[in-house]
Amino acid sequence: MTTLTAVTSYAPALDGRAMDALSGPLADALICLALALAALMATAVVLTRGTVRQAIVLSGYGLVLGLLFLILQAPDVAMSQIGVGTVLLPLIVVLALHATRRHRDTGHRDTGHRGAEKETRR
């Protein structure tokens, strides 16, 4: 639906007359807000200590980037960004961290129920 309106709003541009959906003080304020939020979250990701926590903050950064794309009227990109940047990437990072930790000290700094299970099996 948005794409249809995008096409119709582009139609005057085809005649040579320019028309911009992203102008006006409100749009400027929104874009500035989203950009500032993205910069803030990016800094937060860099400054966060601890890789697991960093992955969670990274998820928030992905969400803010999705918001920025949405405000810039790219809903397709926003959808991909929210799916990949908010869920997929942090999840893979967390899983990889968990796997490396488990392989490094085999099962001893593991989650509680696993350790208990190992004890009973012995």
Place this chain on the structure above:
Amino acid sequence: MKARTRVTLFGSGAAGTAALFTAGALGLPAFGGALHPYADRAVRQAAAQGTPNAVASVTFDQRAFDTLGEELILLSAAVAAVVLLRAVRQEEQDAGGSHRHGPAEVPDALRTIGYLLLPVTLAAGVYIVAHGHQSPGGGFQGGVVLGTAIHLLYLAGDYPALRRLRPIPLFETAEAVAAAAFVVLALAAAGWAATGRVPALNGAVGTEVGCALVLLLGKFFEQALLVRETGPAARPGARAAGDPREPP
């Protein structure tokens, strides 16, 4: 390579990139301006072919080969995960059914919400794929939603159910078939308007992306939760590290 050489190499590369990037950024049209030469051409082309979604026209027609390359990148990522992250010698895999893996103590609220959101999110993913030729969304976006949606079961603390829901061999086959279907569809009508084929292309891409993400995440889940080192090389180190803390 010495540290000094490395820093010099990185410094020269970074300086060159910075110079080129600055020059390129200065040459860009102003942000939010009225001049959109690419958009004008792309939208005119999409409108001339009668494609309702200009973005779909770009991804599946004007930039079809780019999309093809992206799908194949995702396919190779999934294949690499399947090949590299398998259980090797000195490792064994626990039977998934014997554990209740998941975030250790899942609150009831999270469990309920996970179960309730699963069908809703799956339906939304199918909608995004199926309606992608007319509205924002499409194969990739819907595929990402579908591929991540079933992992709500893990959030709900039910890893065995997640394993039952996604038999890896079936997803491997579906991934390969969908990728092949997309390549055939994209190549069979190269140079023709994509208008009528967009739903089929979206379907193929959605299946391929969804299966690829499920495979990727599935392999990472196996590594994180199920694969254990058992070989002789792993044992002594583990014992030595573990003995002081363990009761005799």
